[in-house]
Amino acid sequence: MAQVAVDNRGLRLFTRYLVLSLVALVFLFPLVFMVVSSLKPDNQLLADTGSLRAFMPVGDISLDNYFAAFDRAPIGRFMMNSVFVTVVTVVLSIAICSVAAFSFVFIDWNGRGTLLSIILATLIIPFETIAVPLLLVVSRMPWLGFEGIDWGWLNTYRVQIVPWIVDALTIFLFVQYFKDLPRELIEAARVEGASWFQVYRRVVMPLSGPVLATAAILKSLKMYNEQYLWPLIVVQDEAHRPIMVGLGYFFQLDVAWGELMAYLTLISVPVLAFYLFMQRAFIASIASTGVKG
Template sequence: MATTTAPARRRPAQALRRAPKPRHIVGTVAKIVLALVFVLPIVFMFVSSLKPDAQIFSDLGSINAFLPTGHISFANYAGVFDRVPIVTFLMNSVGISAATVILGLLVNSLAAFALSRMRLRGKKIILTAIIATLIVPFETLALPLVWWVNQLPWLQVNGFSLALTHGWLDTYRVQIIPFIANAFSVYLFHQYFDSIPKELDEAARMDGAGWFQIYRTIIMPLSGPAIATVAILTFLPAWNSYLWPIMVVQSENLRPVMVGVEYFYQLNVAWGQIMAYTTLITLPILVLFIAFQRSFVNSIASTGVKG
C-alpha cells in the first residue's frame, strides 16, 4: 500500500506547482495585447492593399477591416507600378541603405574600438561628447547641413580626366556620407566591446599582433550580435529617409522609396494604392528584422546588462 499511495499523494502537490500563477497569466495576456498592437496595423495595411478605396472606408467600423473579404484583387499593386517608378526607387534605397550600413559598421566600430580597447587620453570625454550629440534633433541640423554639403568639393570623372567640382546636391553621396558616422552606433559597439575580456588583447599583443589585427581577427568576430543590431538600426533610418531626400534630391532617378509616397497625393488620393506601395516597401524591413531578430535581442540584452 505504501508504494501505491506515495505517488498519489505527490500528484496534488505537483499539480499545484504546475498550475499557472496569476502574474504569469497577466504577463501572457499583456504580451498578446502588445503583439496585437504592433501586428494589427501591418495586417490592416496588407488587407487594405487588396481592396478598392470605397470598401476600405466601408470596412473601417468592423472587423472586416482586418479580413480579406469583399472585392479582393491585386489591382492596387498594378496601379503602383503604373503610377510610380517603384523599381528605380527600390534599387536606389537598397543601394543607399546597403552603402550606409557597410560604411557605418566600419567607421563606427573602429571609433568604438579605439575608445574601448586602446589607451587614449580623454577618451571618456570624447565618448561623452559623442553621446551628447544625440540630444540635438536632426531637424535642427538639416538646414546648416544642406549649406555645408553644397560647399564640399568632389572629384568628378569625365572620361579619362578628373575635374574638381563643388556641391553634393542631387547625388547619391549626399544621401550616404552624412549618415555614416552615428553616435548611437558608436555607443552600442563601445558597450559591447567593453564586455569582451581585454586579456585577449594582451595575449595577441604578446604574439606580435597590431591593433587593427586585433580588431579584425578577435573583436569583430566576437561581436556578431552588436553588428546585427547596428546594421538594423542603421538600415531603418536609411530606408525610411524622407525629409533629407526631399531637401537635397531633385532628379527622379536618384530618389529613394519614401519620397514615392508623395506621388499618390497628386491629383486624386488613391488609398488602396498607398497601402499597396507601403506594403511593398515594408517587406524588406520585416525580412531584415526576422533574419537578425535573435542577434538583435541578444545584443540589446547584453548592452543593457553592461551599461
C-alpha cells in the first residue's frame, strides 16, 4: 500500500510539472518567435510564419538585422534615456510615496482617511483623460536653470519624470505593509526620543524590504513599458526620446520586419534582466526580515 501511495504521489507530481511546463511553453512562444525572427531576413521571416519553422533558427541566420536596426535608429541613446528616466522616477517615487504612506499610517492628523480615499480613487482615472490638461500645465511651467528661467518643460527629462513620481498604487502598497508592522516598535522609538523622521528611517524602512522590492518591480515595469504615449506628446528631439518611441522608426516608408523584431528583442532584454535581478532581491529581502508583511 505504501508503495502504491508513493507511486500515485509521483504520478501526480509528474503530471503537475508536465502541465506547468506546457503552460510555460505557451507563454514562451512569442518570445521564441521574436528572437528567432530577429535572425532571419524579411522574405524568409514571412515565409516561415505559416509553419513551425517560425520557432526554429533554420535557414539564413545572421545578426544583420541587429546591425541594421542600430543604423536605422539611435538605439543606444534611446535605451539610456529609458533607463535614466525609469531609475530616477522609481527612486523618487519610492522615497516620496513611502513618506506619504508613513504619515497616513503612523501620524494622527485630520482628514488623512479622506485624503487617502481620494488618492486611491485616482486609480480608476485613465491617463488619456488627463493627457491634454497635463500637457497644457507642463508647457507653461517655469524652470530655473543655469542660464536663467526657461518657460515650458517640453523636450526635457523632467517632463517624463515629475508627473509620474507620485502614484496611488505605490502609496497603497506602502500603507498596507506599514499597517502590519508592530506598533510597539514605533511607540518604543518615540519613547526613546526619536523624531518621526528617525522612526521612518531607522525603524520602519529597514523592515520594509519586501514592499520596497515589490514597489520597485511594479513601478519600473510600468515606467519602462509605458514610455510611449506621453513621451510621444511632449518630446520631439531624439536626445530625450525613450526606447518605446523608437518603434516608429521601423514603420517609415516600408516595414522592416526583421529589424523590428531585433529592436523588440533589444527592448525586452533589460526588462527580463531587471525582473530576474529584482526577483532575487525580493526573495532575499523576505528572508532577511523578521516581520511578516
